[in-house]
Amino acid sequence: MATLHTAKQVATAFQREYAKTPAKLKVLDAFSGLAIATALLQFVYAVLIGSFPFNAFLAGFFCCIGAFVLSVCLRMQVDPEDMSGKTERAFTEYALAMCVLFLAALNYVG
C-alpha cells in the first residue's frame, strides 16, 4: 500500500517535471511510446494467439523496437536549447537510419 502511495507521488512529480520539456521532444517521445506499445501489442498477440509466420512477427517486432531505439538516439542528440543545424543533421541521419531499418524489416517480412 505504501509502495502504491509512493509510486503515486513519484508519478505526479515526474509529470510535473516532464511538462517542462519542449513540445517537439514530447512529439518524439509520443512516437517512441507508440512504437514500444506496438511492439508490446505484437508480443502479446504472439504469446496469446501464436507467432505462426514467425518471420513476419520478428520483422514487425524488431521494426517497432528499432524505431523506438532510433527515436531515443535522436532524442539524445537533440539539444532542447539549440534547434539549429546540428539537430537538422541529426534528423537527416535519423531518417536515413529509419529507411535502412524499414528496408531490412521489409526484406525479412517476405
Next chain:
Amino acid sequence: MTDASNTPPVSGVATTSTDGSKKSDKRSPGSSAASLTTVLTLIAICLLATAVRLFSVIKYESVIHEFDPYFNYRVTRYLTEEGFTKTWNFFDSFTWYPLGRIVGGTMYPGLIFTAGLIWKVLQALRSPIHIQEICVFMGPLFSGLCALATFFFMREVRGDGAGLASAAFIAIIPSYISRSVAGSYDLESIAIAALVTVFFLYVKTLNTASLRWATALFFGYLYMVASWGGYSFIVNLLPIHCLASIVLGRVSTGLYVAYAPFAILGALAALNIPVIGFNAVLMSEHFASFAVFGILHAAFAIKWIKETLPPRTYEAAKRVVWTVGTAVAGVILVLVTGYVTASPTFGWTGRSLSLLDPTYASKYIPIIASVSEHQPPAWSSYYNDLHLVTLLAPAGLVAAFTPLTDASLFLVLYAVTAVYFSGVMVRLMLVLAPAAACLAGLALSEALSYLFRSVRAEGEAVLAASGSAAEASGAASPGVAPPAPAERSAARKAARAAGRARSAPDAGAWMAPGSSARALPRDVAWVALAGLFYALALYVRHSVYIAGEHYSAPSIVLQTRQRDGSIKVFDDFREAYSWLSHNVPADAKVASWWDYGYQTTAMANRTVIVDNNTWNNTHIATVGRAMALPEKASSEVFRSLDVEYVFVVFGAFIGRVLGVGRGYPSDDINKFLWMVRIGGGVFPDIKERDYLNRGQYRVDSTAPKAMLDSTMYRLSYYRFAETGPLFGMPYGYDRVRQQTIGLPDFKLKHYEEVFTSEHWMVRVYRVLPEPNREVRLPNPNRVKAQRGAKVKPRRPSGDPTSMPSKTRQ
C-alpha cells in the same frame, strides 16, 4: 629481394608514427607533410600486405587451395553462370547423395557474392578475366583492406601513429597470412577484414555518437554476418563491452547510439541471412546481446529519471523500481531458463559449446574434434603465428589502460576474449591476430614516440635534470590531458584526472603516456631504438619466411626438395580428379572420406556421398563404417548408397619415390581412427578398441584382425608390397607409419582397382556389382560331401568368405 622490398615500409612506419602520435595529441589538422607521409605509408603497408601473400602463386601456380575453397569456387562458378537468384536458391544434387544440399540456404554468401560482383564489374569494364583468378586473389586483396581497416580502428582508439603501427603489424602477421594467401579462397580471408571493419565502425560510433555511423555499422555487420560464422564473436563481444562500460560508469550517448541500434538492426541483419535465420533470436549465443540491450535501457532509464526527478522523489522512485523490477526480472529469468533448459544443449550450437567447454567436442562430437584446426593450439604456435607480437601485446595492454577510453576499453576486452578463444581452438588464432596486432602497434607507437621524444629532448633534459621533479608536476596535468579530446564529458573527467594528478604528482607523471616528464638519456634512447628496430626486422624476416615456406602450399599440389636440390612436384590429386572426370560415367557416385568431397565435386564434377560441410553426422558415420568394415560388408553398404567408385588417399608410396622424408602423413590410414570413431558413434557394431592393439594404432603384424580386414586397410595397401623393397627396408615397409605392413599379400574380391595415380597418392576402386550367382546358396548335398572329405572349396570369383583367412596365411 624480399628484404629489400620490405624494409622501407617498416622504417616508414617508424618515422611517421612519431609524427602521427604527435598529431594525435593535438588532434588538429597536422601539417600536410605529415598527413601525406601517413597516406603514403598506408599505401605501402597495403601493398606489402598484398604482396607478401603472393608467394603461393610464384612458387606454385594460381590454383585454389585446400578443401573448403573448392566449394566456394564451385558455387562462385555457378554464380557466374546462373546468376544471383539461382545461386540464392541453389540446390546441389551432387553432394550428400541421396539427400542433396540446399546450398543457398546453408552457406555464408558474402565471399561468393563479393567475388561474383568483382567479376561482374570487370566484365562490364571489358576485362575478360577468369573467375578463378579473382577467387585466387581475393585473400591478398582483402588483406590490404584489412590493414586499412586496422589503421582506421586504431586511429579511433589512439591516433595515427598507433594506427599505422598496427596496420603494419597486421599486414604481415603470420597467423592471418595462413588463411589469406593467394588461392586460399576461404571465408576467413575476407571475414577478418570485415571483423576489423565492424570494430572500427563500432568504435567510431562510440566516439562520434552519430546515427550515420550507426547505419554504417549495420551495413558492416550485415557484411560480416553474410561472410563468416565468426560473427557470433562480435555479437557477444559488443555486449561484453557495453556491460563493462555500464559497470565502470561510462554510460554515454555514444554507447547508446553504438550499441542499441546495433542490437536490433544487427539481429535483423542476421535474420536476413538464410543460414542463420531464426537462430539469430532462438539460439543462446545471441541472448547476451538482447539481455545487455535490456540492461542498457535500464541504465539509461535510471540516468534519465535521476536527471528529471528531484533527488528526494528519486529515492522514493528507486524503492518502487527495486520492488517491481526484481519481480519482473525474476519472471523473465524464469521464462528464459525454462526455454534454455528445454533443449539438451541448453540452446547452444555444438561448435559454440566446444568453445565454452574445451572438452565438450572430444566427449560428444567426434566430427568436430576430428578437424585438426579445432584442436587447442600448442604453445609454439603462438610464437610461430604471432612472433614479436606476443612480446609487444602485453605492453600494449598496459598502454591501453593509460588512458582508458571507451575505445581502448573495447580493445582490451577484445584482446582478452580473443586470447581465451585462441587457446581453445587453433582456428581462432585468426581472431586473436588483429587484437594482438593492434595491441602491439599501440605499444610500438607509444614506445617509439617516447624514445624519439627522449632523443629530441636531450638538451633540456640534461639541463633540467635536477629540476625535473618540478617540471614533472607541471607536466602532469597536460600529460594526463590527452584522453580529454577523445571523450565526450571532457570537462568532468579532466577535472577528476587533474585532481588525481595533484594528489600524487609522481604517479601521474609516470602514468602519462609518452610524456616528456622523464626523458631517457639520449644514448639509452638510441640503444633502445636500435634494439626495437632489430626486433622489428626479425619479425619481418620471420613473417616473410613463414609466408613463403609454410603457408603457401596449396595442399592439392605438393612439392619437396630432393637431395640434389631440385624440386619434385606431386600433382596426384588433380591427376586423379581429372581421371575421374574423364573416365567415369557422369552420373556415377564417388565415395571417399569427407575431406575430399568438395574437391571431388569441384574438380571431378561427380556426385559424392559426403563432403566437408559436415551437416549430417549419420551420413558421414555410414561412410566411416563402410571404410572400417571388412570388404564384403562394406561393399554392401556402398552398393546400398549407389556408390560405384571409392577412392582412398595413400601416402606411404611417396617416401619410396623420394627416398627422403616420411611420405604424406595426412593420408587416409592416419585418418582412419577418426572414421572408426565417427562410425562407431552412430553404429555400435564398430568399436574403436577392435582396431587398436592394446591402445596402440598399428598397421604391422601386431595389428588386430579388424584393422587388417578393414576396407580402408585393404584399399590402401593393395599391391603395395609388390612394389619391392627399398633402401634396405623389408617388403611393404610403410614410411609414414614406420612399420612393415602386417598383411602384405592379398586379393580384393569386391573391389577392382581402376586407377592409381603416379605416386599412388590417390587410388580409385570400382565397387564390383553383386555376383549373379549367390555362391553360398545352401546346397545340402555338396555341403555334406565337403564336410566329410575336407575338399578344398572352389573359389569362384566373388566368394567372400574364404578370402581373408586364406590370404593371410
